[in-house]
Each structure stands twice: as C-alpha cells, then as structure tokens.
Amino acid sequence: MNFTQMHERLRLELLRRVQRGTASVSLLARQTGFGQAHLSNFLHGRRQLSLEAMDRILSAQHLTVADLLPILPQARYWPEGDSSGAVPLVSHATALFEPVIRPGAVQLMLHLPAGTLEAVRARASNVRRAWQRFVAIRISAGEALPMEPLVLPEAIVLLDRHYNALAPYRPNRPNLYAVRHGSHLALRYAEFQASRLILRPHNIAFPIELIALAPEERPGEWLAGRVALILNET
Numbered sequence: 001m002n003f004t005q006m007h008e009r010l011r012l013e014l015l016r017r018v019q020r021g022t023a024s025v026s027l028l029a030r031q032t033g034f035g036q037a038h039l040s041n042f043l044h045g046r047r048q049l050s051l052e053a054m055d056r057i058l059s060a061q062h063l064t065v066a067d068l069l070p071i072l073p074q075a076r077y078w079p080e081g082d083s084s085g086a087v088p089l090v091s092h093a094t095a096l097f098e099p100v101i102r103p104g105a106v107q108l109m110l111h112l113p114a115g116t117l118e119a120v121r122a123r124a125s126n127v128r129r130a131w132q133r134f135v136a137i138r139i140s141a142g143e144a145l146p147m148e149p150l151v152l153p154e155a156i157v158l159l160d161r162h163y164n165a166l167a168p169y170r171p172n173r174p175n176l177y178a179v180r181h182g183s184h185l186a187l188r189y190a191e192f193q194a195s196r197l198i199l200r201p202h203n204i205a206f207p208i209e210l211i212a213l214a215p216e217e218r219p220g221e222w223l224a225g226r227v228a229l230i231l232n233e234t
Contacts (some may be wrong), residue, residue: 007048009068010057015043020097021182023061031060067104085112087158089136092184095159096224099131110136110156112229120228121169122162125220133162134228137178137185146201147187150176156231157187163226166192166219174200176227185224192219 017023041047088106141153178185188199197211
C-alpha cells in the first residue's frame with residue numbers, strides 16, 4: 001500500500017467514525033490541534049495531509065497503520081461456515097457498524113466446539129448478507145441488569161448478524177437481539193408495531209422502551225443480530 005492509498009483509507013475510516021457518532025470534526029480538531037476547516041477539507045477529499053499530520057491523527061484516534069491495511073478475503077481469517085467455530089470477540093461499535101471485521105478490531109478469538117455454527121439458520125436483509133456473519137461481544141454488569149438472570153455480568157454473547165428479521169427463530173419463543181443503543185448495543189426482546197420498535201427486558205424491574213422509526217427506516221437496521229449463544233461466567 002502506497003502513501004496515497006493509506007491517505008484515502010484513513011479518510012474513509014474517519015468518515016465512518018463521524019457518521020456513526022464516535023468522532024467529529026470538532027473532536028479531531030481538539031485532539032490534533034488542526035483547524036476544523038483544514039480537517040473538513042481533508043474528510044471531503046479537497047486536500048491531502050502530510051505524513052506528520054497523518055501520524056497525529058492516527059495517534060489521536062488510537063489507530064495503527066495495520067488498521068488501514070487492505071482487508072484480505074474473509075475466508076482467509078474466518079471462513080463462512082467454518083466448522084472450527086472460531087469467532088472474533090469485538091467491541092459493540094465494531095459489531096454494529098463494521099461489515100467485515102478488521103484484524104486490528106479483534107480483542108480475542110472465541111473458539112466454539114466444531115460444528116456449533118453449522119446448523120444456525122439465517123434470515124438476513126439483502127445488505128446484511130454481505131457482512132461477516134458471526135461475532136461475539138462482552139456484556140458489562142450494567143448492561144446485563146435488564147436481562148438478568150438470563151444474561152449475567154461479563155457474559156460473552158454470540159451474535160448472528162445474518163439474522164436481523166423479527167420473525168421467530170423458534171415457534172412460541174421470542175428472539176433475543178442486540179439492538180443499537182447509541183454506539184453500544186443493548187440486549188432485548190424486540191417486536192415492531194405501529195412504526196415503533198418495542199424493546200422488552202427480561203427483568204421486569206426495567207421498563208419497556210419504544211423507538212419511533214422514520215418512514216424510510218426498517219426495523220432490521222436497528223438490529224445488530226440475533227443472540228445465538230450466551231456464555232455466562234460461572
């Protein structure tokens with residue numbers, strides 16, 4: 001990868017972060033000392049940065065050059081239908097926003113018994129079918145409270161990102177989903193009525209939440225995926 005390609009990959013990565021709300025032009029300006037107009041021109045492709053300026057941005061956003069390297073085909077890392085059951089554990093934001101998991105985003109690899117994933121049925125929107133399918137996330141103590149005792153603090157949850165439909169996976173049993181909550185995910189039972197996504201906790205001490213969808217939005221856009229497996233620490 002040459003300098004021009006690295007420059008463009010950094011620009012696209014920063015644009016993704018701005019679009020999903022984890023970065024902003026004003027934040028980048030404070031972190032790096034560059035003017036907002038200078039950064040805005042870079043993000044919109046109207047000017048280039050020096051190598052020194054790129055280094056400052058990489059450092060401020062906790063990125064490395066490895067994070068900008070071209071992604072090898074998915075099969076090289078975690079083949080679709082891999083019988084070895086190797087699944088990347090990633091941040092909530094990565095699980096929610098990144099179609100293909102970069103090696104630099106992997107916190108650790110979760111190894112499941114061979115064949116665990118082979119029989120899991122998918123039900124994805126057309127766009128979601130192009131995403132890397134299985135990822136795992138960790139649930140903090142505060143995030144687990146609405147789903148206790150089904151989900152306990154520090155549980156690891158396996159998500160099937162190829163199941164973002166609200167149709168039941170099993171008859172007469174509600175699906176548990178990882179639902180977008182800012183840049184994080186909340187685990188909830190979900191249904192859709194009257195243009196609103198209804199999110200129900202397992203713990204009845206917590207309230208039901210309603211999300212009003214815009215006319216052009218689809219419920220599946222709010223769902224990172226169906227919870228296929230919960231690994232509670234014992």
